[in-house]
Amino acid sequence: MINPFLKWAGGKRWLISQPDFPTPPSYTRYVEPFLGSGAVFFHLQPDKALLSDANAGLIHLYEVIRDQPSALLFEMKRHHSRHSKEYYYEVRARKHRSKLKKSAQFLYLNRTCWNGLYRVNSKGEFNVPKGTKDTVLFDTDDFVAVSDLLSNADIRCSDFEAVIDETGEGDFVFVDPPYTVQHNYNNFLKYNEKIFSWDDQIRLRDAVGRAIQRGVMIAVTNADHQAVRELYSKVGSYFQLHRQSVLAGKATKRGATTEALFLGNWSCPRLIGHPVSGPEL
Numbered sequence: 001m002i003n004p005f006l007k008w009a010g011g012k013r014w015l016i017s018q019p020d021f022p023t024p025p026s027y028t029r030y031v032e033p034f035l036g037s038g039a040v041f042f043h044l045q046p047d048k049a050l051l052s053d054a055n056a057g058l059i060h061l062y063e064v065i066r067d068q069p070s071a072l073l074f075e076m077k078r079h080h081s082r083h084s085k086e087y088y089y090e091v092r093a094r095k096h097r098s099k100l101k102k103s104a105q106f107l108y109l110n111r112t113c114w115n116g117l118y119r120v121n122s123k124g125e126f127n128v129p130k131g132t133k134d135t136v137l138f139d140t141d142d143f144v145a146v147s148d149l150l151s152n153a154d155i156r157c158s159d160f161e162a163v164i165d166e167t168g169e170g171d172f173v174f175v176d177p178p179y180t181v182q183h184n185y186n187n188f189l190k191y192n193e194k195i196f197s198w199d200d201q202i203r204l205r206d207a208v209g210r211a212i213q214r215g216v217m218i219a220v221t222n223a224d225h226q227a228v229r230e231l232y233s234k235v236g237s238y239f240q241l242h243r244q245s246v247l248a249g250k251a252t253k254r255g256a257t258t259e260a261l262f263l264g265n266w267s268c269p270r271l272i273g274h275p276v277s278g279p280e281l
Helices: 039-044 056-067 069-082 085-094 099-112 141-148 160-165 188-192 200-212 226-231
Strands: 031-032 048-052 152-156 170-175 217-223 237-244 255-262
Touching: 031 160, 039 085, 048 056, 048 160, 056 099, 056 152, 056 255, 069 085, 069 099, 069 141, 141 152, 160 200, 170 200, 200 217, 200 226, 200 237, 200 255, 217 226
Parallel strands: 031 048, 031 170, 048 152, 170 217
Antiparallel strands: 217 255, 237 255
8 A cells, every 4th residue: 555645635535545436447557637646546556657737846746756765755854854833934935946855845845734735826836824734754655665656657747638638448547627626506616717717627528528439438526516517417427426525724614515426438336425534635
């Protein structure tokens, strides 16, 4: 078992923790165009993978942990020894040229910021405040094992459409675009437009539809909103997944919510649909 080394708002640890987590019975290559923390990738540990994200800093971190796991661990130990509230904001303000130091900065901030949230201002500067967690290194960290697993992966910084468009029969594509399920029923389109535009949702639906026509096995998770269900009404089979939300700042605002799952070119008779609990990130 290899644990994801990142926290990620909207991550899928809650999904892979279910005993009936759905995957096709066989496939040649695993493809994930919205990589994030890569929870599904680390769970499946495929022999061959194409991993992509439009976040250049995130992709650089994956490349560094693949190519320089020991050097990254050294940098993280240094951050661990100096960690404090003041140090967090000092590190957040720094600008590095070295790919290694930028990646260690990315991972340090990810582990100590609020809820693993990735957010930048209009200047492209990371601006998430310090969170309540102070753990910089975990007992489960095994950067060398992560490096070994990633050695079989094609890692790219790319828009999702280009990646999905090059997939073919035998590929299994897991698609988990940015969205906020807290707003399933309240102001969904306006709120999520800042995260992943509706034009991007349409582009994604069309790319998924083309892939299904080519024989690609697809699984798409998305907000369980009427607009999304209508968008995918002719693309794949719809299932409703239940889980606990942990994204709200106050515990009183967290509770049961649902997400949509669309499957194309494969089916799962034992597909999960019952409520689950546990961490989302």
